[in-house]
Amino acid sequence: MKTFKLENEPKIKSGFKTPENYFDDFSEKVLQQLNEKEVKVIPFYKRKKTLWTAAAAVVGFALLIPVINNYRANSTDLDEATLENYLSYHSNISQYDLIQKLDDSDIEKLGNDVTLEDETLEDILATSPNIEHLISEQN
Template identity: 70%
Template sequence: MKAFKLENEPKIGTGFKTPENYFDDFSTKILQQVNEEKETKVIPIYKRKKVLSFLAAAVVVIALMIPIVNNYNTTSKELDEDTLETYLSYQSNLNQYDLIKELDSKDIDKLGKGVALEQETLEDILASNPNIENLISE
């Protein structure tokens, strides 16, 4: 390998040169530019087409989302009768006495109004059931 000596190699110029007497009046030029008041260019928002198109797109998206959000918030959180009945039938540790404890007088009145048995239907049930004593005691 050859010995490399920096002093013997030709030097390459930087390519940048300052003009003559540039730094003599540099500070005065900078102060003049700072002191000058330039008018700022004001661009009104309504003249920009991109901003208007984005604004219109946002309004359309919001308008389309209102029914979806409204429908999502108004969905009923109450249980329907079938779901409640299925849940109660699969609960093995729940019996009729537990259900009776939870009923108040208003609920009992509603149950009485909802059941409409005719005399003939009641007689048929009692006649066909061999455990009449159990039905009477309940």
């Protein structure tokens, strides 16, 4: 690699030049320009409009928060009775469709043993017209 010597290389001249005596009266020119600028005054009545608008926006949002919370709470919650009625009256849903939709937590809940008294079991079997169907589902 070739050695580079800064002192021996030709210098590039800058394309910018300052006029003569430019910095002698520079501070005076700047001070004159600063004194000529006018300060913009905002009248108080215009400021009142922005304050009233901001206050109205805050009150509006404060009134909308309970309405939005109530809407979200009512729209997402299903009670158990509604869900049970829907499933019982729609006969096109089979038990296999329901099994496919269960997740792990639902399966764990179903795994808990449900104890039935003998009398309750006898009443269910006595009042059910399709005992054969109930027995075949258990197997």
